[in-house]
Amino acid sequence: MTRTWLDDCLDRLAARDVFAYRPGLPSASEPAAVSALALIAHGRIAEATRALDELERLHGAANRGATDREPARLAWESAWALSAWAFADRRGEPGARRRDASAKEALRVLMASSGKDGGETQSFVGHDPTLIAWPWVDGTHSWLEPTALGVLALKAVGRFDDRRARNGVRLIEDRQLPGGGCNYGNTVVLGQVLRAHLQPTGMALVAWIGEPSRSERVRTLDFAVRHWRAARTAPSLGWILMGLTAHGAWPRGANDALGQAARSPSAAGFGEYHIGLLTLAATGPSNPWLEDVRRAGTDADESIREHAVRLRSEEREVE
């Protein structure tokens, strides 16, 4: 049987102890979470344990050592942890149950984080700055990408209807560009329409998974369908394909594009982050991670409901 780029990439993820953005860098939450999601999505569940444990170590260490100079783990990183641990739990990863306390803490960090109202800027930006979701860093404005990650995490743990998730969905709708697509989260500044980019567009579409159909989002799906072929790098291609998948629009030629991206030379080098995104997207039109998140919205899946109940009970203990 011929080995493919996908086999090579999954083997590399399975063999790693460090899950980094770039070669030579230390582990970080996002690469660890993406690596775990990819391995589980491809059925290599037991091999995801190292990435999931590394995610727990990173999350715990950051919060224990929090000072002004070394701030607590940021909420968007907690969102990644929640998403990965919830998927592992649902798919029966052996260590999932022992991470419940960490998941509870991640949920607390996520729910405690909130963007600032930017109402006074209304005269020179195109979006509604009074909508509140998640910032990159507490004390600043809400932005599209941390909001997408927050929404996804809440959906993954069965909180589809949580007020924070609803507000996040609404904010992402509001941050679409007039012609469709999204960027980091500004649409119009001083009367000038800004450009869309594929990675945040894909993240927006993924965050809307399982939502009832709304005409407001169609233009961004159209943008993704029209422009996904321009994506040549792992983060943009991985996210835009998952965004299309989330809405049943896996495009023809996607597998070839993923293989090409995996082989393209990068001056910065591929970290586990890049490999994880490409392999996670390569699950194709029935991405198991996204399917789990979608099922969480219907509240029909027993394992997701059970996971949500456990998190809620531990949350009450904290309160």
Added chain:
Amino acid sequence: MATRMSDERPSNAGGRDAPCSGIRIDRRALLVGGSLAAAGLLTGSCRKLGRRGRSPVFVAGRQTYDGPLVATLRDGLIAGGLDLAAMRGKRVLLKPNLVEPTRAAPYVTTDPRVVRAAADVFRSAGAHVVVGEGPGHVRDTDMALDASGLNAVLVEDRIPFADLNYEETGWRPNSGRTSRLDGFHFPRSVLEADLIVSMPKMKTHHWTGVTASLKNLYGTIPGIRYGWPKNVLHHAGIPQSVFDINASLPRMIAIVDGIECMEGDGPIMGTPKPMGAIVVGTNGAAVDATVCRLMGVAPERIGYLALAADRLGPIDAARIEPRGDDWRTLARPFTLLDVPHLHGLRLGEPGSGTP
């Protein structure tokens, strides 16, 4: 402090009030100009000029991206006072501006041929060259490298790239102290560099008026700590945080890509402005002041340059030693966005203090 957007209105973007008057400047910030000399990276003549309070700035006109850029940059660095012989074994970080690249508008970002030429000059001098950037608006750094054309150059020339948005970071106290920020998390490649070469594109900026070498160092701030956009800096005040970052990173020199520039709604959505210029100097404030004059803008009306004046370096024309081509023969006014906070920035306008 008011909440602000990514492209928020800076508190001192060039209005008629004295920018940041009354702000107390930490004495450490005053020492920035001497750091390169202390590190032995400046030539003797430049050190003497510095003692007289003058900083050399080299300007070359009639430049093209396919022209002899290596020779131009080498001439500029020597004329600007850098001792290339002292660069052997030194770690040099070239920092282009890739804030939000798009193939449709190459004039948004530093041209890769200028980066390649700078790498050639420093490598020829025996330095270890790394190119590094932390794009402010896009998390996909590979996309930024690809769309700007820089990835192909770096791969072909085997120049390593440091992804400043994702590297591990170290804390450095805020040596400027004009913002409320206690310090900065800087990426490892920034902290370990013996010399940072800020390589901006010459552009207008819809909040600050002009962006050049000092503002370009926003890209040394890691997204992994500050986000995309780096909103923490905006909330702390753009002029103040630009000043503070530069005061905290003293070993910086500047090579400005002023060949195909941007005017109007910069730094992203403006229109092309051909200038054919390269500007080089060992003091970022003096270089940026010269860039402003080339663009027809009064440097003292730019908030962060007003802060930088005589602290990070001279911005007064009388205290800048012109080298190379006469900037007066090359200057062409850039169109500025017609918004109230950018009124009054032009050279010769009432209140600019510059004829």
